[in-house]
Each structure stands twice: as structure tokens, then as C-alpha cells.
Amino acid sequence: MSLVGIHGVSLRYGDRQVISRVSLQIETGEFFVIIGPNGAGKTTLLKALSGLHPLIEGDIQIRQRPIGDYTKKELARTLALVPQQVNADFPFTVAETVLMGRYPHLGLLAVEGKRDLELAEQAMEFTEVIHLAGRRLGQLSGGERQRVIIARAICQQSEILLLDEPTAFLDPAHQLRIMDLMERLRLREKITIVMVSHDLNLASTYADRLLLLKDGTVENIGTPREVLTREQLTKSYGCTLLVDENPLLGTPRVSLVSEKVAATISKDSGEL
Amino acid sequence: MNMIGYTPVYKKLITVTLVLALILVVSILLGLTGGSSGGSGAAWALILGLVEPDATLEAIIWQLRWPRVLLAATVGASLSLGGLVFQALLRNPLAEPYILGVSGGSAVGAILGILAGFSVFPGLTLSSFVGSLAVLLLVLLLGNRKEGNSDSLLLGGVMVNAFCGAIIMFLISISKTVQIQKIIFWLMGDLSAAGTESLPLLLGVLPCFLLIFLLAQPLNLLLTGRESASAMGVNVVVMSLVLLLTASLMVSLTVCHSGLIGFVGLTIPHILRLVLGSDHRILVPACILTGASYLILCDLLARSLPSQGEMSVGIVTALVGAPLFISLLWRESR
Structure with a gap:
């Protein structure tokens, strides 16, 4: 039994249909990464999965139950979302922000008890932001802010974590830190991770399975080795990409090939 | 607990509520004892039970000043809480019932209700509520045409307010009805009309206070953005609607009794946010208590400053509120 079942889902963004009849399953404990060119509908699909985007057809089920049947709080206890960019213009402190993740577990007025404070503290320790607890979100760097929002999502104690390009604005060290964090969450807490990413090499290194979206339809779905082939990527992204093997891990490694280099090589041998 | 700089919310709530409630009690006593008629020393002595009751002074305190202090407290609490809710929902720290035109709209509704001969309840309350909602809708439409442009919201509000x-002024000028208060009552606010008959109606704002207090955490989450709030389990549309309607109802309930009093909803939430931070579970009760104290004291000034008669309380709130606000803005922008 799959944890998440997406059945023939179509989505519209503005007047444009961005996802057309997409179907797929996500299993419990999987590290699932959605890749694809700009405008493929990755973010919209992720939002639909978290119940933030209306479906025009098809249905999304979690544990065989349509997400429309969940109350908002139930859904928030099942799925937590880490958005691409975090608004920092509100003056809450780090501790206040992380504790907000407890909202779906609390009643009216949402006064946190001892247990909630402990959970927040653990989450902040886990993402290494505990020393920032009293600081305001606006005073933090991009990487710190991202880790605060991930701590908030962990505090939500949901079994599925959805992330929209969490590494987009981070340097390699911070990218690695976030990805390793996800890996640990998955292994230690058995949390299912669904992530949108533009970074094919990060996807290749960490993902169990990849979904390659293009123009709102499924181009390919499978292990990194199955999806990240030169033929597939050249076709889907419309540019020349070199795919070889990562000497350390044996996973596919994707390199960009500039137009100039691509032209010389294809003249010489006709092959990349 | 090694979370530096975090006090559990219930501890903070208790401390803040106790301190501000004490300030409110002192303000009420000051409001009862101060004024143009009757020396304040004698009034203190009477309230504390130190002297034999004096019938005249007793009447002044309990029949004139007490309803007026209560009215000031209720109006002050409602206006500052209304300001807090509008600021959070519209994500604009300058939003306030008076500046948004919501108070003006409910005043127009109330005057039309009086001209139509409605009774105070439910007719007048309803017409005033409809007036405030009409303005709110108009201002929101004006402000929403350009996404994220908060200036157009305020500009729209200021223009609607002027209108x-x-x-x-037009309605009051053409009408011959004696029931309608003076123009100055509606435009600058006045609490001298307070009487025991207006008090039951003001009890209507208490459920509004309670509802907003219970929804303080969703209000916090809404401040982090609609999508973020929704992903954390807040029903954004329902919550926003309930909060906007409650805040408007609260403001329109008070406008009939006090006219338009400006800047309270701007000054009090700003000061409290600077001192207490952004958690609305603390800010909501703090706004209610501080807003109440503030307007009692402003009204005391309005009663006692002029050597003869008194002036509109709206003059005091504007004189205190506007410069204070400018200085806060100045400090923030540096």
C-alpha cells in the first residue's frame, strides 16, 4: 500500500494548465525528488500535494484517503511544507517561529505545554539553530533561516516532509548540510521526503527515486540511474549534458556542456 | 531549558495581564476622581470610604463619571484591538479603523440609521455594521488591485475616510432631526454622551474580545504568509473572514456611542509591539487593557484641561498619538 497516491491529477495555474493527468505513487520512507525544466509544474504539483492548490481533475490520496477529506489540521499533522522562499519581514523570534509548528496539535488559543517546548528544542538542536532561539528571523542568513523553517516543519511531527528547492540559494556546504539533515530525518524518524530540486547531482546522490516532469506530464520516473541518462536529459532539458559515473558513489554524475564545446565535440566524433 | 530568550507563553501572559490590569485599575480610579467639578482629594476620600458619603459628589462619581469611564475603557479597548487585527490581517503596520475609513463608514451607517428612525438595537447597530463592512470591502478592493502594494490600501482608506x-457633514447639515449629535461629536469623537443606557450595548464587544483572543495563534500564523499558515493547518479564508468581521463589528458597536476617535488603534499596538514583541497571544489581552487605560486617561485630559467646559477626546488622542507615531516611525526607519 502506497503512502501517497496521485491519480490522474490535472492542475491549473492562472489560466494555464500546468499539470495534465499525472499519476504516481510514493512509498513510506522514500526520498523522492521531483526534477524538470522551468515551468514544468514541479512547485504546483508539490503545493497540490500539500492541499494548497485545487485539483481540476483526478485525486490525491494519503493512506487511501483523499486529501480533501482531511481537515486542515489533520493534513498539517500529516504533511509539513518547507516553501522555497521564507518571508522574513515578520518580527517573530526563531523560538516563536519553530513553536508555531505545534499549532495543528494544539487546541484553541494554542498555548504550548512542556512537551511542545521540548519538541521545539529537539528540532532546533537537530537543525543546529538552538543558539539562535532568541534572534529574529530577519537577522539570520539564508541558510540559517532555511534550517529554522525545517525545524518548524520537524516540530509539526508529520510523516511526510515536502520541500521546494531548499538548497536553491545556498553555498555547497549549506546545501550539503540541508541534504544530510533530510537523509538523517528519513533514516532516524522514518519520515518520507518529497523534494523539488533543480540540482541534478544532489538529486542523484540522495534520491531513491526521481520524477522527471516536463510540460506538466511525467517524462520518466525511476531510480537516478534510470532517469538520469544523457538521452533522457538532452531530450527533456533541450541542451547537451554530459552524464558519467560519480567515481565515489557510482551514481550518475551530470555536467553542463557549453554550446561551444558541444559543437567541437560533435564535429570531431559525432558522439559525446 | 536552554532556549535562550524564550519565556513560555503562559508565564508571559500572566505577568503582562497582571501588570496591565493594575494600570487599568489605577486609570479607572484616576478617571473617577479627576475632573472639573469636585476636588479630586474629596473624591479619593469618598471612594476609599474615609469620609461620610456626600450625595452630590457621589452622584457625580457614580452617575456621571462611572458610565463615562466605562465607555472610554470599552471604546479604547475596541479601537486598539481593532487596529491590531487590521494590522496583522492586512500585513500593514499603519492600518487602523480610523485611517482605513472603517470607523467613518460605520458612522455614516449610524447616522443614516438615526435618520431612518431605527431603534438602537438591532437597527442602528446593524446599519452601522453594514456601513463599516461596505467601507472595508471598498478599501480591500482598492488595496488589492495591485498585489502587495500596501500604500494603495492606506491611500484608499484615507480617501474613503475623507468622503x-x-x-x-452633509447629512447633519440637511437634517432637522434633533437626535443627531453635533458634527464635532462624529468627526472628533466625544464621550460626554455616556449614560447608563449605552452600557448594555457595549457588553456586545466582550464576546468579540474573547473570540479574537482565542484566534490569536492563527493570527500569528497568518502573519507568516497565507500559504505558510495554510500549510500549518489554518483555514485561511475562514479565519480571515471571522477576524475581519469581528473587528468591524466591534468598531461599529462603539462608533455610535463615541463618534470617530482616531489614532488609538495605531498608537497602542505599536507601543506594545515594541515592548512585548509580536506574539498576538500576548498582544491581544495587552491591547484590550492598555487601550482601555489609554482612552480613560485621554478622556480625563479632555475633561480637565480646558478651564471651562471640555474638549473632544479625539483631539487628545490625535495630539498624543500622531507625534508619538511619527517618532516611533522615525526610530524604526533609522
Whole structure:
């Protein structure tokens, strides 16, 4: 039994249909990464999965139950979302922000008890932001802010974590830190991770399975080795990409090939 | 607990509520004892039970000042809480019932209700509520045409407010009805009309206070953005609607009794946010208590400053509120 079942889902963004009849399953404990060119509908699909985007057809089920049947709080206890960019213009402190993740577990007025404070503290320790607890979100760097929002999502104690390009604005060290964090969450807490990413090499290194979206339809779905082939990527992204093997891990490694280099090589041998 | 700089919310709530409640009690006592008629020393002595009851002074305190202090407290609490809710929902720290034109709209509704001969309840309350909602809708439409442009929201509000002011003056000028208060009552606010008959109606704002207090955490989450709030389990549309309607109802309930009093909803939430931070579970009760104290003291000034008679309380709130606000803005922008 799959944890998440997406059945023939179509989505519209503005007047444009961005996802057309997409179907797929996500299993419990999987590290699932959605890749694809700009405008493929990755973010919209992720939002639909978290119940933030209306479906025009098809249905999304979690544990065989349509997400429309969940109350908002139930859904928030099942799925937590880490958005691409975090608004920092509100003056809450780090501790206040992380504790907000407890909202779906609390009643009216949402006064946190001892247990909630402990959970927040653990989450902040886990993402290494505990020393920032009293600081305001606006005073933090991009990487710190991202880790605060991930701590908030962990505090939500949901079994599925959805992330929209969490590494987009981070340097390699911070990218690695976030990805390793996800890996640990998955292994230690058995949390299912669904992530949108533009970074094919990060996807290749960490993902169990990849979904390659293009123009709102499924181009390919499978292990990194199955999806990240030169033929597939050249076709889907419309540019020349070199795919070889990562000497350390044996996973596919994707390199960009500039137009100039691509032209010389294809003249010489006709092959990349 | 090694979370530096975090006090559990219930501890903070208790401390803040106790301190501010104490300030409110002192303000009420000051409001009861101070004023143009009757020396304040004698009034203190009477309230504390130190002297034999004096019938005249007793009447002044309990029949004139007590309803007026209660009215000031209720109006002050409602206006500052209304300001807090509007600021959070519209994500604009300058939003306030008076500046948004919501107070003006409900005043127009109330005057039309009086001209139509409605009874105070439910007719007048309803017409005033409809007036405030109409303005709110108009201002939101004006402000939403350009996504994220908060200036157009305020500009729209200021213009609607000016328009409402003109309509108020127009309606009062052409009508011969004696029930309608003076123009100055509606435009600058006045609490001298307070009487025991207006008090039951003001009890209507208490459920509004309670509801907003219970929804303080969703209000916090809404401040982090609609999508973020929704992903954390807040029903954004329902919550926003309930909060906007409650805040408007609260403001329109008080406008009939006090006219348009400006800047309270701007000054009090700003000061409290600077001192207490952004958690609305603390800010909501703090706004209610501080807003109440603030307007009692402003009204005391309005009663006692002029050597003869008294002036509108709206003059005091504007004189205190506007410069204070400018200085806060100055400090923030540096």
C-alpha cells in the first residue's frame, strides 16, 4: 500500500494548465525528488500535494484517503511544507517561529505545554539553530533561516516532509548540510521526503527515486540511474549534458556542456 | 531549558495581564476622581470610604463619571484591538479603523440609521455594521488591485475616510432631526454622551474580545504568509473572514456611542509591539487593557484641561498619538 497516491491529477495555474493527468505513487520512507525544466509544474504539483492548490481533475490520496477529506489540521499533522522562499519581514523570534509548528496539535488559543517546548528544542538542536532561539528571523542568513523553517516543519511531527528547492540559494556546504539533515530525518524518524530540486547531482546522490516532469506530464520516473541518462536529459532539458559515473558513489554524475564545446565535440566524433 | 530568550507563553501572559490590569485599575480610579467639578482629594476620600458619603459628589462619581469611564475603557479597548487585527490581517503596520475609513463608514451607517428612525438595537447597530463592512470591502478592493502594494490600501482608506467625513457633514447639515449629535461629536469623537443606557450595548464587544483572543495563534500564523499558515493547518479564508468581521463589528458597536476617535488603534499596538514583541497571544489581552487605560486617561485630559467646559477626546488622542507615531516611525526607519 502506497503512502501517497496521485491519480490522474490535472492542475491549473492562472489560466494555464500546468499539470495534465499525472499519476504516481510514493512509498513510506522514500526520498523522492521531483526534477524538470522551468515551468514544468514541479512547485504546483508539490503545493497540490500539500492541499494548497485545487485539483481540476483526478485525486490525491494519503493512506487511501483523499486529501480533501482531511481537515486542515489533520493534513498539517500529516504533511509539513518547507516553501522555497521564507518571508522574513515578520518580527517573530526563531523560538516563536519553530513553536508555531505545534499549532495543528494544539487546541484553541494554542498555548504550548512542556512537551511542545521540548519538541521545539529537539528540532532546533537537530537543525543546529538552538543558539539562535532568541534572534529574529530577519537577522539570520539564508541558510540559517532555511534550517529554522525545517525545524518548524520537524516540530509539526508529520510523516511526510515536502520541500521546494531548499538548497536553491545556498553555498555547497549549506546545501550539503540541508541534504544530510533530510537523509538523517528519513533514516532516524522514518519520515518520507518529497523534494523539488533543480540540482541534478544532489538529486542523484540522495534520491531513491526521481520524477522527471516536463510540460506538466511525467517524462520518466525511476531510480537516478534510470532517469538520469544523457538521452533522457538532452531530450527533456533541450541542451547537451554530459552524464558519467560519480567515481565515489557510482551514481550518475551530470555536467553542463557549453554550446561551444558541444559543437567541437560533435564535429570531431559525432558522439559525446 | 536552554532556549535562550524564550519565556513560555503562559508565564508571559500572566505577568503582562497582571501588570496591565493594575494600570487599568489605577486609570479607572484616576478617571473617577479627576475632573472639573469636585476636588479630586474629596473624591479619593469618598471612594476609599474615609469620609461620610456626600450625595452630590457621589452622584457625580457614580452617575456621571462611572458610565463615562466605562465607555472610554470599552471604546479604547475596541479601537486598539481593532487596529491590531487590521494590522496583522492586512500585513500593514499603519492600518487602523480610523485611517482605513472603517470607523467613518460605520458612522455614516449610524447616522443614516438615526435618520431612518431605527431603534438602537438591532437597527442602528446593524446599519452601522453594514456601513463599516461596505467601507472595508471598498478599501480591500482598492488595496488589492495591485498585489502587495500596501500604500494603495492606506491611500484608499484615507480617501474613503475623507468622503465619509463629507457625507457625515452633509447629512447633519440637511437634517432637522434633533437626535443627531453635533458634527464635532462624529468627526472628533466625544464621550460626554455616556449614560447608563449605552452600557448594555457595549457588553456586545466582550464576546468579540474573547473570540479574537482565542484566534490569536492563527493570527500569528497568518502573519507568516497565507500559504505558510495554510500549510500549518489554518483555514485561511475562514479565519480571515471571522477576524475581519469581528473587528468591524466591534468598531461599529462603539462608533455610535463615541463618534470617530482616531489614532488609538495605531498608537497602542505599536507601543506594545515594541515592548512585548509580536506574539498576538500576548498582544491581544495587552491591547484590550492598555487601550482601555489609554482612552480613560485621554478622556480625563479632555475633561480637565480646558478651564471651562471640555474638549473632544479625539483631539487628545490625535495630539498624543500622531507625534508619538511619527517618532516611533522615525526610530524604526533609522
